[in-house]
Amino acid sequence: MTTEREHAAYDFAYVQEKWLPVWDKIEPFKSGRADDPRPKKYVLDMFPYPSGDLHMGHAEAYALGDVIARYWAQKGFNVMHPIGWDAFGLPAENAAIKRNEDPKIWTYENIAVQKASMRRFACSFDWDRVFNTCDPEYYKWNQWLFLQLHERGLAYRKDSAVNWCPDCQTVLANEQVVAGLCERCDSAVTKKKLNQWYFKITDYADRLLDDMEQLEGKWPEKVLMMQRNWIGRSTGANVDFQIEGMPDPVTIYTTRPDTLYGATFFVVAADSELAAKLAAGTEVEKEFKQYLDSVKAASDIDRLATDRPKTGVFLQRYAINPVNGEKLPIWASDYVLADYGTGAIMAVPAHDQRDLDFARAMKLPVRVVVETGEEDPNETGVATGGDGKLVNSGSLNGLSKAEAIAQINAQLEKDGLGKAARNYRLRDWLVSRQRYWGTPIPIIHCPKCGEVGVPADQLPLLLPDAAGLDLKPIGQSPLAAATDWVNVACPKCGTAAMRDTDTMDTFVDSSWYYLRYPSSTNHNEPFSRTDVDTWLPVDQYVGGVTHAILHLLYSRFFTKVLFDMDMVSFNEPFTRLLNQGMVLMDGSAMSKSRGNLVRLSDELANHGVDAIRLSMVFAGPPEDDVDWSDVSPAGSVKFLTRAWRLSGDVTSKPGVDFSTGDISLRKATHKALHDAAFAVESFRFNVAIARVMELVNATRKAVDSGCGPADPAVREAVEATAIMLSLVAPYTAEEMWDRLGHQPAIALAGWPVVDEKLLVADAVEAVIQINGKIKERLEVAPTITDAELEAQALALPAIVAELAGATPVKIITRAPKLVNIVIPN
RNA sequence: GCCCCGAUAGCCCAAUGGCAGAGGCAGAGGACUUAAAAUCCUCCCAGUGUGGGUUCGACCCCCACUCGGGGCACCA
Numbered sequence: 001m002t003t004e005r006e007h008a009a010y011d012f013a014y015v016q017e018k019w020l021p022v023w024d025k026i027e028p029f030k031s032g033r034a035d036d037p038r039p040k041k042y043v044l045d046m047f048p049y050p051s052g053d054l055h056m057g058h059a060e061a062y063a064l065g066d067v068i069a070r071y072w073a074q075k076g077f078n079v080m081h082p083i084g085w086d087a088f089g090l091p092a093e094n095a096a097i098k099r100n101e102d103p104k105i106w107t108y109e110n111i112a113v114q115k116a117s118m119r120r121f122a123c124s125f126d127w128d129r130v131f132n133t134c135d136p137e138y139y140k141w142n143q144w145l146f147l148q149l150h151e152r153g154l155a156y157r158k159d160s161a162v163n164w165c166p167d168c169q170t171v172l173a174n175e176q177v178v179a180g181l182c183e184r185c186d187s188a189v190t191k192k193k194l195n196q197w198y199f200k201i202t203d204y205a206d207r208l209l210d211d212m213e214q215l216e217g218k219w220p221e222k223v224l225m226m227q228r229n230w231i232g233r234s235t236g237a238n239v240d241f242q243i244e245g246m247p248d249p250v251t252i253y254t255t256r257p258d259t260l261y262g263a264t265f266f267v268v269a270a271d272s273e274l275a276a277k278l279a280a281g282t283e284v285e286k287e288f289k290q291y292l293d294s295v296k297a298a299s300d301i302d303r304l305a306t307d308r309p310k311t312g313v314f315l316q317r318y319a320i321n322p323v324n325g326e327k328l329p330i331w332a333s334d335y336v337l338a339d340y341g342t343g344a345i346m347a348v349p350a351h352d353q354r355d356l357d358f359a360r361a362m363k364l365p366v367r368v369v370v371e372t373g374e375e376d377p378n379e380t381g382v383a384t385g386g387d388g389k390l391v392n393s394g395s396l397n398g399l400s401k402a403e404a405i406a407q408i409n410a411q412l413e414k415d416g417l418g419k420a421a422r423n424y425r426l427r428d429w430l431v432s433r434q435r436y437w438g439t440p441i442p443i444i445h446c447p448k449c450g451e452v453g454v455p456a457d458q459l460p461l462l463l464p465d466a467a468g469l470d471l472k473p474i475g476q477s478p479l480a481a482a483t484d485w486v487n488v489a490c491p492k493c494g495t496a497a498m499r500d501t502d503t504m505d506t507f508v509d510s511s512w513y514y515l516r517y518p519s520s521t522n523h524n525e526p527f528s529r530t531d532v533d534t535w536l537p538v539d540q541y542v543g544g545v546t547h548a549i550l551h552l553l554y555s556r557f558f559t560k561v562l563f564d565m566d567m568v569s570f571n572e573p574f575t576r577l578l579n580q581g582m583v584l585m586d587g588s589a590m591s592k593s594r595g596n597l598v599r600l601s602d603e604l605a606n607h608g609v610d611a612i613r614l615s616m617v618f619a620g621p622p623e624d625d626v627d628w629s630d631v632s633p634a635g636s637v638k639f640l641t642r643a644w645r646l647s648g649d650v651t652s653k654p655g656v657d658f659s660t661g662d663i664s665l666r667k668a669t670h671k672a673l674h675d676a677a678f679a680v681e682s683f684r685f686n687v688a689i690a691r692v693m694e695l696v697n698a699t700r701k702a703v704d705s706g707c708g709p710a711d712p713a714v715r716e717a718v719e720a721t722a723i724m725l726s727l728v729a730p731y732t733a734e735e736m737w738d739r740l741g742h743q744p745a746i747a748l749a750g751w752p753v754v755d756e757k758l759l760v761a762d763a764v765e766a767v768i769q770i771n772g773k774i775k776e777r778l779e780v781a782p783t784i785t786d787a788e789l790e791a792q793a794l795a796l797p798a799i800v801a802e803l804a805g806a807t808p809v810k811i812i813t814r815a816p817k818l819v820n821i822v823i824p825n
Numbered sequence: 826g827c828c829c830c831g832a833u834a835g836c837c838c839a840a841u842g843g844c845a846g847a848g849g850c851a852g853a854g855g856a857c858u859u860a861a862a863a864u865c866c867u868c869c870c871a872g873u874g875u876g877g878g879u880u881c882g883a884c885c886c887c888c889a890c891u892c893g894g895g896g897c898a899c900c901a
Contacts, residue, residue, distance in 0.1 A: 255901065704866095777844080
């Protein structure tokens with residue numbers, strides 16, 4: 001029966017070539033067969049950007065996601081594990097400019113390359129559901145959704161000082177600016193006053209925050225925390241201040257209305273309209289304008305330096321403190337932000353560090369109104385933020401911070417001077433981009449009708465052909481040059497009108513793609529309600545933590561909008577989330593310039609797909625970074641070979657009755673199955689593999705020097721090993737399954753049912769301690785009672801001797817594991 | 826500056842408050858071999874970053890600190 005081939009060393013290349021075509025035929029991971037009775041599970045990996053061939057990071061991410069998908073398939077679920085490509089975006093466009101060709105060509109070529117690599121990498125993807133976001137069939141629905149948001153007032157245009165990347169020559173969302181730099185190219189981001197499209201994500205701030213309760217314990221705590229910080233809800237009060245010589249009051253926002261009596265001056269954001277209005281016609285108008293120019297010239301980087309000195313201009317105007325009628329000088333400064341709160345604040349230098357810094361710089365008075373027990377801020381220069389008794393505060397005197405806030409809020413509301421209010425750090429999502437390779441915004445600007453949506457029956461609004469367009473970034477969308485495309489008649493009134501020439505942020509594409517997979521071939525709607533109700537929400541999402549805020553927040557926002565549109569019945573898209581770490585080399589991220597790049601294709605050629613997947617999964621907890629210099633793909637090959645060899649040692653026939661097998665090996669098998677399943681379900685894949693390694697070691701021993709290869713327990717152990725290995729090493733597992741005399745595909749063999757009776761050990765070792773120190777060990781039955789164990793322990797000669805007649809103060813017994821006898825020292 | 830996470834053997838990592846070691850890498854020795862490779866077997870190595878506390882008992886819980894990683898950053 002055995003061939004020469006099987007006696008040779010394990011040949012991973014041969015095995016890979018052997019099984020790929022077989023799987024293509026069987027399609028073990030096709031989901032959605034109409035008559036499939038299995039319960040459903042949706043396992044999703046974040047889709048890749050086609051920037052070249054797959055790299056080590058992809059290998060890790062998809063190896064981890066595949067463990068989960070394949071595990072649930074083995075557990076009898078109808079798993080949908082789809083893949084597609086996030087295919088619009090700047091890299092394609094930049095490559096196109098460099099090569100002077102259509103970004104479409106570069107993109108689809110790369111997709112083909114990645115697709116071939118992924119197939120060889122043997123992920124359990126359902127290849128029938130693939131789509132690319134740059135397919136007109138997909139971006140049609142991007143446009144449709146944009147129009148839905150537009151109709152609901154959730155997509156709107158406004159003039160604003162936006163983040164501008166001078167290198168990419170496009171605007172950036174707040175989320176794409178990292179420490180003042182463009183997240184893509186690291187150029188210093190500047191501000192530019194532009195009219196741009198926004199999605200009103202701020203309308204959903206409270207729900208985005210409060211619904212996180214559902215995700216508690218199911219998403220990494222880190223991600224939830226990052227989103228909470230990003231949304232940044234604060235509670236406080238809006239208070240109206242009259243301005244001397246002005247008809248209308250100015251509203252300020254404060255989180256500390258209890259300190260109203262401590263306000264000694266008033267600050268408005270220098271770049272706000274309010275500041276310009278207050279400065280207009282005063283003697284200092286010129287000085288103010290000079291200051292404003294200097295503020296505008298400062299880059300984000302400069303602004304972000306928190307330790308830079310406070311600057312500002314006194315506007316020669318006064319605000320009246322509504323609680324005590326005091327005149328507060330009004331200053332314009334850049335330490336107050338125009339787009340947070342109302343762009344104006346009351347300054348309470350005693351209890352706010354920034355106000356104190358400003359007060360000291362401008363020689364303004366400081367008045368303590370809360371006795372916190374800390375040192376006087378007048379002397380230390382350190383504002384006191386703690387709780388304490390209110391002083392110098394009229395009717396608030398003697399109250400605590402919380403009491404004072406409640407009382408002043410009530411009083412302000414009663415007097416019509418203010419009320420409790422909330423603010424958010426979150427800003428609306430800027431979605432328009434001045435670049436070519438994206439979804440065209442389906443709006444026509446009509447001189448008569450204004451913003452008119454492209455009629456639904458004209459979607460998709462196709463991108464104009466790149467041929468003839470100059471894609472080089474010039475600060476204006478290249479689409480503007482496609483005059484035939486731009487000039488259209490208004491769909492409403494027929495007047496000559498112009499198309500919007502901007503394209504959408506690619507994060508729009510990825511905000512709903514997970515809804516499309518179940519309906520990927522639906523030509524009539526973005527997704528069908530039936531499909532979505534069948535498969536969604538995603539049971540398990542797997543991807544990098546880099547998207548903790550951007551993609552995951554936008555997707556949650558989209559889901560809530562669609563919920564409000566009654567298009568989906570859930571309000572959170574991803575029930576569980578796993579963030580995998582990065583793949584490093586010698587402690588740092590791999591990069592060509594650093595010279596520590598490890599090529600995935602080389603690793604696969606040298607060690608085989610299974611060994612690379614195994615190395616990734618076994619390297620440590622999935623959320624930790626993997627340093628490739630710490631792992632041993634050669635060690636993985638060795639282990640796989642060891643497991644594979646066992647499949648050739650089994651001499652019993654398939655279907656043999658396991659119940660007569662060697663009991664100790666059977667126990668090892670069932671314990672491994674039980675523990676590995678538990679480990680996988682708790683995302684401790686490295687531990688699961690350790691359990692399989694143990695079983696392989698135990699089986700090796702049983703074959704060589706134990707029950708021998710003919711024992712049914714050996715077959716049971718090797719079959720279990722193959723099934724468990726199928727989660728990480730599909731080729732090796734399939735080959736083992738074949739050698740064991742089974743038909744493919746092992747992926748659907750099913751996780752063997754664990755016999756609880758085999759999980760109970762015959763005897764366990766109890767530890768006998770005196771004052772917490774181990775003195776003796778005792779073999780006992782696992783069913784022993786506390787009383788029995790205690791009696792046996794106290795009768796042990798060594799313990800009797802150790803006690804030397806002393807009377808135990810206390811005896812703690814935890815049968816069958818331990819007895820701790822406490823005696824006075 | 827604020828917030829979060831982590832620290833266990835030469836290295837990567839395990840341990841429902843109950844024997845610090847599951848697994849692997851690296852290393853040493855042995856068996857097999859004419860020899861080497863491969864394979865198999867055996868072995869070495871820390872008392873859990875530091876200092877306190879709670880507990881019969883702490884890697885695990887609490888407090889303070891050190892170091893490392895990450896997030897936010899003039900958000901009133």
